[in-house]
Amino acid sequence: MSESEVVNATRKWVEDVVVGYNLCPFAKRELVKDRVRFVVTEAGTEDELVQALHAELQLLEDQPDVETTLLIHPSVLQNFYAYNEFLDTADALLDYLELEGIYQIASFHPDYQFAHTEADAAENYTNRSPYPMLHLLREASLESAIDSYPDVDGIPDRNIELMNREGADKLKSLLKACFSEIENKRTGE
Incomplete structure (x- = not known):
């Protein structure tokens, strides 16, 4: 899969799921503002992902006009449990770089899969994306948005209720639809 295909599938997920279902009430504004x-x-x-994460954090430090980064890593940490363990490494990097409290990683x-849920539970779709990714957020911006909301x-309870109402089958279809343009181009439709 090409880089543009990965980005397009991820952007479609952000637009259709994250913004479309208002899972993050702060996402639309930043997406619209590019x-x-x-x-x-x-x-x-x-190790390569740690290096990429470090580079992205440096880019955010150097470019304040970039509000947030979705660091998509389709070739590493495909297993959710390994990914989940890696989050400690990501947080340790923030601490090592003295950026804890300045950036947050979602x-x-x-x-x-949230703790104490079944693998196929609808509520897991609040954090299911087309590819594994780390979302780098500026804490000051997040706090400002939170203060005015x-x-x-x-939000978490509302999102869980919404996902449960929609049902896992529908949400699975929405996630699969993020790849539909790619598949249509490949099959010539």
Whole structure:
């Protein structure tokens, strides 16, 4: 899969699922302002992914006009449990670079599973994405958005309720649809 295909599938997921279902009430504004950076790393190992993460954090430091980065890594950490363990490494990098409290890393994965849920539970789709990715967020911007949003603490429960209402089959179809343009181009439709 080419880099543009990975970005297109991810962008479609952000538009149709994250923004479309208002899972993150702050995402639409940044997407419309074109302040979301979609970047695909060719990292094939965890060490290479740490290097890519470091480079992206440096880019955010150097370019304040980039609000947030989706660091998509389709070639490493396909297994959700290994991915989940890697999040400790990502947080350790923030600490090592003295960027803890400045940036935050949110996690998304095709097989995302919250603790104490079944693998096929609809609520897992709040964090299921076409590819494994790390979402790098500026904490100051996040805090500002949170301060101006009513009932921010209710967002997770509202999202779980919404996902459960939609049902896992529909959500699985939505995620699969992120790849439909790619498949149509390949089959000549």
